[in-house]
Amino acid sequence: MQLDHRLFEAHQYALINPLQIDRRIAQLWPCEPIVPKELRGQEHLFPYLLRLGEMSADTRLAALDETVHYAREHDRVPFSALLVSDAGPEHVRNQLARGLVRKVDGERMLFRYYDPRVWSALTWILSTSQLDALLGPVQSWTAPSAKRDIWRTYESRGTGNDGLPLAPGQMHAISSLASINRVIDRLLRVDHGIDDHSVSKQVYDEILSADALGLSDADDQEAFAFVSITQPPGIHEAPMYQEAIRIARLEPGAYRSIVTAALEDDESEPPLKQQDQGVWQHG
Structure with a gap:
């Protein structure tokens, strides 16, 4: 799927990463950061939950066009994810916030599952019940591909439980x-x-x-x-x-x-050790 008005209008919520998209763009929407209780006071690190249903259709589509234009001008993805959910914004926000902190080797770490590239990998790393537990009341999660031109949807089956225990092999893949x-x-x-x-x-x-x-x-x-x-x-x-x-x-x-x-690589090619693009960050 490609991001267009029709796809966008089928969703009740969206996520914007303020580390990728200027806060001015985020403020076009009724929104607030998804912040786990353990990291309150660090709102700048976290995605914003956009409440799409609180806007008129014309205002919403105008904000969409401006957001997409900004993203293209700056070579970014406009949204980290589009969400379908019948639940209220507080319920959705609290569920997503709970999933943001995990214990890794006894240490609390930020679990950046909302990053589109992390999410894409999680769809093969995690089981269906683990993904559904992560999403809670979110019925579907649509995220962009690495090339940013294709959006894929994961449909929750509602089979998850409250926990998200990770097997050693899953931990290794995530790491x-x-x-x-x-x-x-x-x-x-x-x-x-x-x-x-x-x-x-x-x-x-x-x-x-x-x-x-x-x-x-x-x-x-x-x-x-x-x-x-x-x-x-x-x-x-x-x-x-x-x-x-x-x-x-x-x-x-x-x-x-x-x-x-x-292979006669270009001598000017950047080394593989670039900025961290993993899933775990110290909280």
Whole structure:
């Protein structure tokens, strides 16, 4: 689906990330930040819940047009998500706020599930009941793809419970999202035809394969995933890549250096270690 007036009008709520969209744009809408009780006083970190039903149709569509125009001018997504829910705004806001803080190794962390790229990965990391528990009264969640031109909807089945326990494998996948998203960014830069709905799982599987081969460095694992996806099948059976893996087992970081030279990457290309794009943040 593409974002247009018809799609937008089918939703009662939307999320705007003030770290991505100017607060002036957020203030076009009746809204308030979704802030967990543990982090009150840090409203600037959190998405705003837009109450779409409180606006007249003309005012709502005018605000939509201005928001979309701003997003295009600044190369951003206009909304983090569009929500369908019969519940009142306080109920929706409180439910979403409760999901924002999770304990990880005994430490409270901000769980950025509202980020579209995190959400896309969560649809394969979490079970249906876990996703439904996260959404609570939200009946559907529609979010943009990495290319921002396609919006996908998750329909809640209402089967979730109050808890969201995560298995070790799920925790590992979630903790790997920063690496996954760096690889996706690199795929986008080379205009590789990707579908982020499925490619994040493919990237994660390749990162696991790299780890199983003894590549312990994150840069090496990310480079391995990039090569596996962009090069012909079986590329890592080639002698040069086998040798790169052997060297990198002894000298972490060597694999990326070797394959970068072999693929004749542009010397001006930014390194894979960019800004954090993972799901966990310290609260």
